Amino acid sequence: MQPGELIFRERAAFTGTPLGEADLERAWDCLAEVMDPEVPVVSVVDLGMIRAVAWQEGHLHVQVSPTYSGCPATEVIERDVRDALEHFGFHSPRIERVLAPAWTTDWITDQGREALKAYGIAPPPKGQARETLRDPGPAACPHCGSARTEQLSEFGSTACKALYRCRDCLEPFDYFKCL
Amino acid sequence: MTKAFSDTRNALAEYLLRLADTDMVLAQRLCEWCGNAPALEEEVAMMNVGLDLLGQARNWYDYAAELLDDGRDADHLAFRRNEREYRNLLIAEQPRGDYAVTTAKQFLFDIWHHQVLSRLTESSDERIAAVAAKALKEATYHRRRSTEWMLRLGQGTEESYRRLTDAVQNLWRFTYELTDTDALEDQLAEAGIGAGNVGDAWRTEVARVFSEAGLEQPEPARHFYMDGKNGKHTEHLGFLLAEMQYLQRAYPDATW
Numbered sequence: 001m002q003p004g005e006l007i008f009r010e011r012a013a014f015t016g017t018p019l020g021e022a023d024l025e026r027a028w029d030c031l032a033e034v035m036d037p038e039v040p041v042v043s044v045v046d047l048g049m050i051r052a053v054a055w056q057e058g059h060l061h062v063q064v065s066p067t068y069s070g071c072p073a074t075e076v077i078e079r080d081v082r083d084a085l086e087h088f089g090f091h092s093p094r095i096e097r098v099l100a101p102a103w104t105t106d107w108i109t110d111q112g113r114e115a116l117k118a119y120g121i122a123p124p125p126k127g128q129a130r131e132t133l134r135d136p137g138p139a140a141c142p143h144c145g146s147a148r149t150e151q152l153s154e155f156g157s158t159a160c161k162a163l164y165r166c167r168d169c170l171e172p173f174d175y176f177k178c179l
Numbered sequence: 180m181t182k183a184f185s186d187t188r189n190a191l192a193e194y195l196l197r198l199a200d201t202d203m204v205l206a207q208r209l210c211e212w213c214g215n216a217p218a219l220e221e222e223v224a225m226m227n228v229g230l231d232l233l234g235q236a237r238n239w240y241d242y243a244a245e246l247l248d249d250g251r252d253a254d255h256l257a258f259r260r261n262e263r264e265y266r267n268l269l270i271a272e273q274p275r276g277d278y279a280v281t282t283a284k285q286f287l288f289d290i291w292h293h294q295v296l297s298r299l300t301e302s303s304d305e306r307i308a309a310v311a312a313k314a315l316k317e318a319t320y321h322r323r324r325s326t327e328w329m330l331r332l333g334q335g336t337e338e339s340y341r342r343l344t345d346a347v348q349n350l351w352r353f354t355y356e357l358t359d360t361d362a363l364e365d366q367l368a369e370a371g372i373g374a375g376n377v378g379d380a381w382r383t384e385v386a387r388v389f390s391e392a393g394l395e396q397p398e399p400a401r402h403f404y405m406d407g408k409n410g411k412h413t414e415h416l417g418f419l420l421a422e423m424q425y426l427q428r429a430y431p432d433a434t435w
Contacts, residue, residue: 070234100309
């Protein structure tokens with residue numbers, strides 16, 4: 001799969017009147033298939049970026065919270081969200097960018113954390129995003145599980161990651177920073 | 180001297196431009212290291228910090244554009260204003276120099292930035308508080324990183340110490356702006372919107388790190404005759420904007 005590519009499972013397109021709770025469930029299901037373009041194994045829902053989905057004046061209204069102020073994927077994600085919803089028959093969805101409350105890695109779901117780990121990215125420790133002055137760092141190497149790791153660089157290939165190395169298996173790996 | 184703004188809307192737009200322009204100009208300076216940094220990790224770090232600042236600048240510009248409501252959007256504000264219209268702090272526009280200069284500049288700015296953003300999270304203006312709360316998380320990383328580099332260069336070799344000392348000495352006069360406020364800033368602080376003067380907190384934190392890094396404590400910077408917040412810049416800004424704005428100037432309204 002290429003970054004940013006939308007892969008849809010077989011699913012009947014939405015056809016009914018856009019009002020019901022059941023349709024909101026469908027919208028969530030649909031959003032759960034929109035992957036982060038830079039980490040294409042974790043959905044925007046699992047990253048905690050979708051803050052709300054609701055009906056408003058006959059349109060689906062979706063609130064999206066960017067991860068970092070300067071994340072270059074912000075526009076791509078909003079476009080992907082719109083494309084995915086339209087693909088499933090939600091016409092002219094309204095995408096709103098919300099900054100408050102500020103996105104935190106605590107919103108990443110357990111499923112999202114597992115997906116990150118399986119992809120080779122150490123997930124951030126849960127519930128520790130309050131004090132970012134001292135990032136606790138990765139709990140374990142995502143390759144071998146060793147807790148003996150060292151930081152190579154506080155910043156990695158994207159704003160949300162830092163670069164670490166395992167001192168046992170010696171593999172370098174990305175760490176999703178605690179924010 | 181600044182005139183006090185009769186209406187809060189214009190005063191606020193002006194204040195937001197100061198925040199946005201400072202972020203924008205510093206981001207541009209940091210990105211000049213792309214392909215030139217002393218180590219790959221440092222290059223990646225500086226590009227990341229620059230990107231954070233660029234994103235924050237856009238958030239401030241977006242809000243400023245809404246308040247100005249004169250048809251200019253964030254891109255227009257960033258790419259089609261001249262140096263006399265730019266409201267950034269003078270320290271942001273200073274040339275990147277060697278790595279000691281970049282480190283000292285970033286550190287002096289980061290301490291100020293962190294203090295200002297902390298206060299803005301308490302702003303009575305909800306939009307400002309929201310942008311600031313997001314930016315503060317990023318600025319916390321920036322501050323930690325530049326503080327560690329100050330210690331490393333200060334406690335490093337004779338050469339790194341000499342270069343860092345020179346850098347601090349040359350940049351110090353520009354810190355006057357970080358510890359001073361003008362009528363506009365006082366007006367917004369009194370209204371519960373702006374950050375006000377963070378000078379005391381800034382001096383305390385800078386002194387703490389200087390002492391740990393083994394650097395001499397300079398006297399507080401005196402009033403400096405230039406005034407970036409009101410458009411009176413050093414000669415460096417014009418060159419920076421000429422490069423940064425080239426595309427939009429040559430091909431107005433160009434899009435991807």
